[in-house]
Amino acid sequence: MNKVMFGRFIPGHSWVHRLDPRAKLVLSFLYIAVVFFANDFWTYLIMTVLLLASVVASAIPLRVYIRGLMPLFWLMIFTVLIQVFFGAGGHVYWQWGWLVVSQNGLNSAGLILMRFVLIILISTILTFTTEPLEIADGIESLLSPLRKFHFPVATLALMLSLALRFVPTLMDEAEKIMNAQRSRGVDFGAGGLRQRIKTIVPILIPLFVNAFNRAIEISTAMEARGYQDGENRTKYRQLKWHRLDTVSLVIYVVSLSAVIGLRYFS
Amino acid sequence: MATDITFEQVDYWYQAGTPFAVQALKNIDLQITPGSFTAVIGQTGSGKSTLIQHLNALLKPSSGTVKIGDRVINNETKNKHLKPLRKKVGIVFQFPENQLFEETVIKDIAFGPQNFGISETDALVLAKRMAGEVGLDEALLKRSPFDLSGGQMRRAAIAGVLALEPEVLVLDEPTAGLDPRGRLEIMQLVTRLRQEQNLTIVLITHQMDDVANYANQVIVMGHGELIKQGTPRKIFSDPKWLEDHQLGLPSATKMAYELQQAGFTFKTMPLTVEELADQLTPQLSKGAISHE
Numbered sequence: 001m002n003k004v005m006f007g008r009f010i011p012g013h014s015w016v017h018r019l020d021p022r023a024k025l026v027l028s029f030l031y032i033a034v035v036f037f038a039n040d041f042w043t044y045l046i047m048t049v050l051l052l053a054s055v056v057a058s059a060i061p062l063r064v065y066i067r068g069l070m071p072l073f074w075l076m077i078f079t080v081l082i083q084v085f086f087g088a089g090g091h092v093y094w095q096w097g098w099l100v101v102s103q104n105g106l107n108s109a110g111l112i113l114m115r116f117v118l119i120i121l122i123s124t125i126l127t128f129t130t131e132p133l134e135i136a137d138g139i140e141s142l143l144s145p146l147r148k149f150h151f152p153v154a155t156l157a158l159m160l161s162l163a164l165r166f167v168p169t170l171m172d173e174a175e176k177i178m179n180a181q182r183s184r185g186v187d188f189g190a191g192g193l194r195q196r197i198k199t200i201v202p203i204l205i206p207l208f209v210n211a212f213n214r215a216i217e218i219s220t221a222m223e224a225r226g227y228q229d230g231e232n233r234t235k236y237r238q239l240k241w242h243r244l245d246t247v248s249l250v251i252y253v254v255s256l257s258a259v260i261g262l263r264y265f266s
Numbered sequence: 267m268a269t270d271i272t273f274e275q276v277d278y279w280y281q282a283g284t285p286f287a288v289q290a291l292k293n294i295d296l297q298i299t300p301g302s303f304t305a306v307i308g309q310t311g312s313g314k315s316t317l318i319q320h321l322n323a324l325l326k327p328s329s330g331t332v333k334i335g336d337r338v339i340n341n342e343t344k345n346k347h348l349k350p351l352r353k354k355v356g357i358v359f360q361f362p363e364n365q366l367f368e369e370t371v372i373k374d375i376a377f378g379p380q381n382f383g384i385s386e387t388d389a390l391v392l393a394k395r396m397a398g399e400v401g402l403d404e405a406l407l408k409r410s411p412f413d414l415s416g417g418q419m420r421r422a423a424i425a426g427v428l429a430l431e432p433e434v435l436v437l438d439e440p441t442a443g444l445d446p447r448g449r450l451e452i453m454q455l456v457t458r459l460r461q462e463q464n465l466t467i468v469l470i471t472h473q474m475d476d477v478a479n480y481a482n483q484v485i486v487m488g489h490g491e492l493i494k495q496g497t498p499r500k501i502f503s504d505p506k507w508l509e510d511h512q513l514g515l516p517s518a519t520k521m522a523y524e525l526q527q528a529g530f531t532f533k534t535m536p537l538t539v540e541e542l543a544d545q546l547t548p549q550l551s552k553g554a555i556s557h558e
C-alpha cells in the first residue's frame with residue numbers, strides 16, 4: 001500500500017509547485033483533450049516535448065514518475081496486446097487463425113500506448129505537485145459558475161476536501177486493522193477466492209463502523225465551531241493568479257494549438 | 267518451548283526506496299526473555315510501535331535479524347508460514363476496540379482461535395473463559411460488540427487476543443483513554459496473567475507509574491534508537507537525563523527527589539508509593555520526636 005506513488009503529493013518549491021491549482025487543472029484538462037488530436041510523429045513530438053518540459057519544471061526526477069507508471073504496467077501491456085492482435089487492416093505481417101498482426105494494428109497499438117503514457121504522466125504531474133486540498137480549492141473555484149444553476153458548489157467542495165483529507169487517515173486505519181487481524185491469525189491473500197473474500201469482512205466492518213463514528217464526531221465538532229450549511233462563508237486559503245500562471249497557460253495554448261493546427265491544416 | 271525474542275542490529279525503513287523513505291528503527295539490539303515484563307517507553311514517534319510490530323513479524327527488518335523462539339526473521343523471510351508465530355506472540359494494538367467486527371462479543375473473541383484451527387465449539391468455550399478473565403459480564407457476550415461501552419469494548423478486544431493463548435503478550439498503550447479505575451483493572455489483569463500463566467509481557471506506555479510498579483526491564487526509545495535499557499531503578503536514577511529526553515518520573519520517585527531537596531535522605535530512590543512510605547516513616551517519626 002505504501003509503495004504506490006501514483007496520485008501522491010511530493011512537497012517542493014518548483015515552478016510547477018508554485019502554479020495556481022486552477023491553472024494546473026485547466027492545463028491538464030487541455031492537454032488530455034489535445035492528446036486525442038495528436039496523430040502523427042510531429043504532433044506527438046510536440047506533446048512529448050511539452051510534457052518533458054513540464055516534468056523538468058516540476059523538479060521531480062523522471063524515475064519517480066516512472067515508478068508512478070508501474071502499477072499500470074499490466075494494464076498498458078494488456079491494451080497494447082489487444083490492439084496489436086485485433087486491429088485489422090493494412091499490410092499483414094503475421095496471421096494465426098483470427099489473431100492478426102497488421103500494420104494498422106501496430107499503428108493503433110503505438111498510438112494507444114503513447115496516449116496512455118502521456119495522459120498518466122500529465123495527471124501525475126498534477127497530483128505530485130498539488131496538495132489535495134489545493135486541488136479541491138481549484139475544482140471549487142472552477143465550478144463556481146455552476147452556482148447560477150443552483151448547483152451546490154460549496155457543499156461539493158466541502159465533501160471533496162473532507163474526503164481528500166481522510167484518504168490517508170483511512171488508509172492508515174485500514175492498515176492498523178489489517179495488522180490487528182493478522183495478529184489474530186487472519187491470512188490475507190491465502191486460500192481460494194471464497195476464503196479471500198471472507199478475510200475482507202474483518203477489515204471492512206471495523207473500517208465502516210469507524211467511518212460512521214468519525215462522521216458523527218466531525219459533524220458535531222463542525223457544528224460546535226459554528227458551521228452552518230454552505231452559504232456565505234469566507235475563505236482562508238485564497239487562490240491567486242500570478243504571472244507564472246499566465247506564462248504557463250500561454251506556453252500550453254501555443255503548443256497545443258500547434259498540435260491541432262498540424263492535424264487539420266498540414 | 268519458551269519463546270525468547272532477540273533483535274540483532276535491526277534497522278527498519280518505511281517506504282524504502284521511495285522519496286518518502288523514513289528510517290524508523292536504527293541498529294536495535296535487545297532481548298526479551300521468557301517470563302519477563304518489559305516496558306517500552308519513549309516520546310511519541312520514537313519507534314515504539316514499529317518495534318513491537320517486529321515481535322510477531324508483521325514487519326520484517328530492513329536489515330539485521332529478529333529471532334522469535336526458534337524462527338529467524340530477516341529481510342528475505344517470506345510471508346508464508348508466519349502464522350504460527352502470531353499464535354505465540356499476541357499483540358494488543360492501540361485502541362484495540364477498533365478491530366471488533368463480529369455479530370456478538372463471544373464470536374469476536376472466538377475468531378482468533380478459530381483462525382488457528384480450533385473448532386467452533388472449543389473456541390466458544392475458550393472465549394467464554396477469556397471473557398471471564400478480563401472481567402466481562404456473561405450477559406454481555408451475546409450482545410453486539412458495538413453496543414458495549416468503550417471500556418467493555420477494550421476488554422473484549424483484549425480477550426480476543428488472550429484467546430490465542432499466546433506465550434508473549436504485547437500491549438501498545440492498553441490503558442490509553444480509560445478512566446483511572448479502568449486503567450488499574452487492565453494493569454492488574456496483565457500482572458495476574460503474567461503470574462498465573464507465566465506470560466511474557468511487553469508493554470508500551472507513557473505511564474511511568476505503571477513502569478515502576480510492574481516492569482522488570484525498561485527499554486527507552488528515542489528517534490528510532492534504543493537509547494537506554496535496564497531495570498526501572500536504573501532508568502529512573504537519573505532525572506536530568508529523563509527530562510532531557512522528555513520523559514517523566516514515577517510520581518513516588520518524583521516526590522522523593524523533591525523531599526530530598528528539602529532535607530530528607532533516601533538510601534535507594536523509591537519507585538512505588540510503598541517503597542516511599544517505608545523509607546519516609548522512620549524519618550518522619552524521628553522528626554516528630556525532635557519537634558516535641
